[in-house]
Amino acid sequence: MTSNGLSRLGQRIQAPPISWLMKMALGRPQLISLAAGFTDNETLPVEETRAILEEVLGAGSNGQAALQYGTTLGDSELRELTAKELHERDGAANEASVYSPERLLITNGSQQLLYMLSEALCDPGDIVIVEDPTYFVFLGALQSHGTEIRGVALDTEGIDLEQMRSVLDQLANDGLLPRVKMVVLVSYYQNPTGITTSLERKAGLLRLLREYEPSAGHPIYVVEDAVYRDLCFAGGDTPSALALSVPEVSERVIYVGTYSKPFATGIRVGYGVLPELLMTVVGRIKGNQDFGTANLLQQAMVQAIRTGRYASHVTRIRQRYAEKAETMCRAIREHFPSEIEWRHPRGGLYVWARLPEAVPTGLDSELFQAALDDDVLYVPGELCYAEDPTRAKPNHEMRLSFGAVPQEQIQAGIERLGNVLRRFMD
């Protein structure tokens, strides 16, 4: 045998960094994990889901339909309910055709849609621009497809358009603009920083990309990954890019949403709104991958939405996450050295903490090992940065999640971590 016979993707694909984290956590029953991106366990809607499934499968219902194959693009009622809700949520500002159910695809969580987008658009050597830092599981999917990545920093309004312009100029200089396929924003309560992108910033990004498209020679898509949008707990909502009154909206914006995180992560139902060409191509990929998301899960979500249980559950968990975030922030104020920069989140599951540059937080760092020895786990910031050859990865940040950790452990976990931080920073 001269080779293992794997494809280039098979050769290229790497173990997800999170598997390292999980290995480190093994055999430590006392560990408090502030790393897991799971959602709150205690508020999972067990009673509601039982009632919903009882209704979907019960007397007088069409139980058979829920247990039969559906269609590749998704249940038509779920597509309609989702499109309608999204239109209203965005203030019904834009024409309804932008939010047509015909443009909406149901997927196995939002992750599957991100994966299929990278398949539909990216050949090895193509370039995707992401936020710096960003959602690291998607980085793994891009890496496996041989995609190159450029990171653009965030400020409090979202992706930095000045830096975006200079990255695009550099790519143009290097003759690489034709390789740029999409820009990915995690636009609400970003994983990992908690930042929400303003509507003006989304508009500015679309304008900016339009300038560069002629040199690229093809569309440059904007993926708005809005999976944390429903997990807002400080009031207010920003319209999605679909609400912008520019023609690019229906041709360039891909909106990615999910019912998994706000309702139940064990029910994997995500969705996306896609330009026509991508709807066709991604729909075909979905056909090849699984010809449709499990119908029972889709029917469950239809029933959850139709009966108002989805909305009332979302209200409940917003309150829950507000409390958990407050607990975490109070503990940080009390126990973390004051040099550490962080912000009280307005939604989502994360607090992002920036240490002085002299204090590395990475998997190989003494700080990470000391935290582990004291039975507290965080996500090293470096894992959230893409492999971008044009800059070094910052390695002095950490992502702290209040999502999955039980309320009563947040305080203890932050206190442990704060003690470690003081030892390293004093």
Added chain:
Amino acid sequence: MTSNGLSRLGQRIQAPPISWLMKMALGRPQLISLAAGFTDNETLPVEETRAILEEVLGAGSNGQAALQYGTTLGDSELRELTAKELHERDGAANEASVYSPERLLITNGSQQLLYMLSEALCDPGDIVIVEDPTYFVFLGALQSHGTEIRGVALDTEGIDLEQMRSVLDQLANDGLLPRVKMVVLVSYYQNPTGITTSLERKAGLLRLLREYEPSAGHPIYVVEDAVYRDLCFAGGDTPSALALSVPEVSERVIYVGTYSKPFATGIRVGYGVLPELLMTVVGRIKGNQDFGTANLLQQAMVQAIRTGRYASHVTRIRQRYAEKAETMCRAIREHFPSEIEWRHPRGGLYVWARLPEAVPTGLDSELFQAALDDDVLYVPGELCYAEDPTRAKPNHEMRLSFGAVPQEQIQAGIERLGNVLRRFMD
């Protein structure tokens, strides 16, 4: 814009042929479809699933666990139950390590596993050998990855090893052996022919491939797609290739199974047993695609198996499909011209009918149109043949499914089709 910006996969991917069939069926309320590969609707386990989910989510259960994220490779109990059942089913002949739960991956139906295997193994231009004819949805997935396909005919025992040898010799002559990555058998009640591969044939195939591996320079895998195995209704079971006492078994055989078809297609849970290297790579792909099949569905299957409801449902549907197959075969004997060759199936969902070569059955044929005009739909045989440049596609066969069509329509559907056939063949 000089291009649409799609990847090569995006450019290459074609609409599935089944979408044509479905379009043709639209707006014909009287149509009897003998085309759909769906399962029987009336026997779907609505009551059982309701009870199972009530138990999974009810008092005293760990309902939260079922609604939380699981792990990428699948629920450990489901992996254990599945591996154990498979080992017993195969007569426990081989050592238990071959059936280790560590080698078992849970997927979104078997389709996702087939898709991931083609990603893990095949670059554009690589070659997959399939049965001629075969399961056409997988052909679409292979096509989208730029894979080339060779078809090898079937006899009553499975894939024809003489023809396989001559295909491999030809590939060797053309210097293409290093591109051959896997051979795919739909080994039980094959879609579309109904043929089951004998154990001797599987052993012969493994021996044959071992001869050619040195020239290939890498492993040539055998994918045993056993998704119809549980739908046997004429008694007897053939052990899978995993039962063979040769060392290649744990290194070369990929066994693909599913709970969707035998239990409920709206609950998409499939599984596979994989060699170590592929378990690693496909597991990583699964992580990138969705980091794990919906946990609620997996817990439902655990409960279905553990309570014996899965086994008793399978007993019930075997009886059901036996009756439907009998009805279809009786009607074929009565209404089809006697020159048509077909065989009473012993399992699965299909009858495969071969017309005289002078009577084309394809989507463009007069016969297909006449059948549609008379409100009966079949799958043209040509759709089940790969694009293999080395042979012309046979176009005088049809796949008839008794799976989804209601019992009382089978007779009428076959009678309609028989009348059309007589017009064309008399």
